[in-house]
Amino acid sequence: xxxxxxxxxxxxxxxxPVARRSPRLRWILLAVGLVAALALPWFVxxxxxxxxxxxxxxxxxxxxxLGYTGLLSFGHAAFWGSSAYVTALIATHxxxxxxxxxxxxxxxxxxxxxxxxxxxxxxxxxxxxxxxxAFAQMVYFIGYQWSDLTGGENGLQGVPRSFxxxxxxxxxxxxxxxxxxxxxxxxxxxxxxxxHSPFGRVLxxxxxxxxRARALGYEVEKYKxxxxxxxxxLTGLAGGVFAISHGFVALTELHWTTSGDVVLMTVLGGIGxxxxxxxxxxxxxxxxxxxxxSGFHGIDLVTGSVFVIVVLLFRxxxxxxVRHRWMVHRQRRLSxxx
Amino acid sequence: xxxxxxxxVQGLAAGSFYALAALGLAVIFGVLGVVNFAHGAFYMLGxxxxxVLLDTLDLPLWWSxxxxxxxxxxxxxxxxxxxxxxxxxxxxxxxxxxxxGLTLVFVELVKQRYGVSGLPYxxxxxxxxxxxxxxxxxxxxQLFVLLFSVAVCVLVWLLxxxxxxxxxxxxxxxxxxxxxxxxxxxxxxxxxxxxxxVALAGLAGVLxxxxxxxTADMGNNFAIILFAVVVIGGLGSIVGAVxxxxxxxxxxxxxxxxAPTFAQILIFVLMALVILVRPAGLFGRxxxxx
Numbered sequence: 001x002x003x004x005x006x007x008x009x010x011x012x013x014x015x016x017p018v019a020r021r022s023p024r025l026r027w028i029l030l031a032v033g034l035v036a037a038l039a040l041p042w043f044v045x046x047x048x049x050x051x052x053x054x055x056x057x058x059x060x061x062x063x064x065x066l067g068y069t070g071l072l073s074f075g076h077a078a079f080w081g082s083s084a085y086v087t088a089l090i091a092t093h094x095x096x097x098x099x100x101x102x103x104x105x106x107x108x109x110x111x112x113x114x115x116x117x118x119x120x121x122x123x124x125x126x127x128x129x130x131x132x133x134a135f136a137q138m139v140y141f142i143g144y145q146w147s148d149l150t151g152g153e154n155g156l157q158g159v160p161r162s163f164x165x166x167x168x169x170x171x172x173x174x175x176x177x178x179x180x181x182x183x184x185x186x187x188x189x190x191x192x193x194x195x196h197s198p199f200g201r202v203l204x205x206x207x208x209x210x211x212r213a214r215a216l217g218y219e220v221e222k223y224k225x226x227x228x229x230x231x232x233x234l235t236g237l238a239g240g241v242f243a244i245s246h247g248f249v250a251l252t253e254l255h256w257t258t259s260g261d262v263v264l265m266t267v268l269g270g271i272g273x274x275x276x277x278x279x280x281x282x283x284x285x286x287x288x289x290x291x292x293x294s295g296f297h298g299i300d301l302v303t304g305s306v307f308v309i310v311v312l313l314f315r316x317x318x319x320x321x322v323r324h325r326w327m328v329h330r331q332r333r334l335s336x337x338x
Numbered sequence: 339x340x341x342x343x344x345x346x347v348q349g350l351a352a353g354s355f356y357a358l359a360a361l362g363l364a365v366i367f368g369v370l371g372v373v374n375f376a377h378g379a380f381y382m383l384g385x386x387x388x389x390v391l392l393d394t395l396d397l398p399l400w401w402s403x404x405x406x407x408x409x410x411x412x413x414x415x416x417x418x419x420x421x422x423x424x425x426x427x428x429x430x431x432x433x434x435x436x437x438x439g440l441t442l443v444f445v446e447l448v449k450q451r452y453g454v455s456g457l458p459y460x461x462x463x464x465x466x467x468x469x470x471x472x473x474x475x476x477x478x479x480q481l482f483v484l485l486f487s488v489a490v491c492v493l494v495w496l497l498x499x500x501x502x503x504x505x506x507x508x509x510x511x512x513x514x515x516x517x518x519x520x521x522x523x524x525x526x527x528x529x530x531x532x533x534x535x536v537a538l539a540g541l542a543g544v545l546x547x548x549x550x551x552x553t554a555d556m557g558n559n560f561a562i563i564l565f566a567v568v569v570i571g572g573l574g575s576i577v578g579a580v581x582x583x584x585x586x587x588x589x590x591x592x593x594x595x596x597a598p599t600f601a602q603i604l605i606f607v608l609m610a611l612v613i614l615v616r617p618a619g620l621f622g623r624x625x626x627x628x
Binding site: 119260 | 373421424425428429430431432434435436438439440441442443445446447449450558559562563565566568569573599600602603606607609610613614617
């Protein structure tokens with residue numbers, strides 16, 4: 001019976017956990033994830049490893065909206081990119097340690113998200129996606145036109161990586177990874193806290209039945225705006241680290257394809273699974289890196305095809321499928337024991 | 339004065355691309371409940387097809403205006419049957435994502451085949467040059483685009499209001515539940531309507547071919563502005579799509595004339611204002627707050 005409920009479910013489908021999740025398994029998984037994050041640059045080229053973790057936080061931040069609030073933001077590049085620019089500008093002009101610059105970028109992303117969220121939450125569902133996309137395009141044009149500040153099509157180059165008095169040069173990406181990892185892990189922890197807090201429960205109730213949530217006295221719009229701003233802030237953390245890691249910021253970070261990429265990561269990992277975003281980011285970044293190094297041009301062809309296939313055949317996503325199988329398995333075991 | 343009139347014609351000509359394509363987007367949304375992200379890609383494909391037909395078969399614009407929409411109709415029907423139909427019963431966001439993926443694929447394929455520099459398009463002799471209308475000098479083609487697309491919009495309007503098929507489609511677009519309750523089989527119209535909407539996007543592309551740089555990326559920004567257009571007009575409304583299309587064209591033209599830096603940004607500001615004042619759009623029905 002849960003089977004059909006999920007296949008027919010909306011994007012932000014309630015993946016109803018039938019069997020109670022075991023807390024022991026949760027701690028084991030968290031430990032595995034932490035070890036994986038710590039070990040990643042030993043197995044993957046460190047700048048790529050940094051991309052994976054930054055994108056993972058980006059996808060997780062998006063899932064707060066898509067999976068837990070039922071809002072598909074197609075404009076998150078605006079927060080990712082603007083934080084990247086602000087972080088780079090702060091780091092370049094003030095020479096502060098990079099975590100401070102990243103924090104500045106994230107705060108800017110939240111400030112930007114406030115008016116955009118305020119207007120966008122007046123429309124829900126499909127309209128929300130279109131409106132956020134349009135606003136992100138507006139931010140893109142501002143970035144494009146304001147070339148005195150953003151460098152226009154050249155972007156910002158030579159962003160320094162100072163870490164409390166230590167200058168981490170280009171070749172020290174391995175050490176930079178460990179310097180930046182705590183920021184991103186903090187972001188993921190914050191996302192996890194948000195969705196499991198009483199506030200997060202209200203978001204889920206808005207996703208499942210906003211009229212009922214309203215009838216219960218919750219100010220639905222206010223909750224949506226807060227979720228939007230929080231998601232933008234976490235996105236900003238990820239975008240800022242990304243900018244410092246690469247040492248430059250390009251207009252691509254504000255482009256609508258970036259918004260699309262992160263939606264793909266979230267959907268590929270599994271909507272409403274939170275950690276699925278990390279799985280999606282890992283697969284997407286590794287695939288892109290592999291294709292780029294094998295001399296294949298036209299990554300969009302692959303990205304687009306993956307999008308089509310996932311949406312048509314694999315809507316639960318990787319992590320969502322694993323979790324679902326596990327739930328079904330546990331459910332069977334529980335009922336056979338009775 | 340003559341400058342203002344020039345901008346008006348320029349804006350309405352630019353707006354006619356938006357109006358035609360938005361009309362297609364609106365009927366698709368109305369009958370299928372699908373926001374077709376690939377609408378900009380279909381517009382691009384229309385322009386590219388026209389350019390290729392001119393290059394290989396020496397098919398002039400006049401014929402392209404007829405042939406390309408037919409080809410795009412068939413293409414749209416194939417896409418609907420192969421892909422879109424499987425997701426119709428699910429949340430509309432899935433079809434948005436599907437058509438987003440298709441956009442990436444189409445744009446990349448065209449890029450691989452025809453490169454990133456624009457394809458050439460030469461106008462038929464009769465449409466070159468300028469005309470002098472009571473002291474206002476206008477490019478002949480701009481005037482043609484404007485008249486042609488107004489004619490198409492009127493034709494579509496007549497089709498929608500005067501024929502049985504049109505009334506059914508209109509009823510299915512604007513009040514799908516009521517149409518079903520009256521015994522209209524809304525589902526039967528799904529495939530042809532999708533093809534029809536795609537054909538309109540393709541037609542806009544053909545019209546734009548001599549006017550704009552024909553590149554794989556020409557539809558990307560177009561699609562996003564199209565979204566702003568239908569949000570301004572009200573997504574469920576056919577009249578709204580057309581009126582907002584021309585309105586956005588005007589905003590763009592006057593923006594480019596008086597504040598070129600902000601021309602693109604103005605459109606999105608207009609969208610924000612409409613959402614704040616009339617969330618359902620200028621011609622939209624007030625949706626239940628969900």
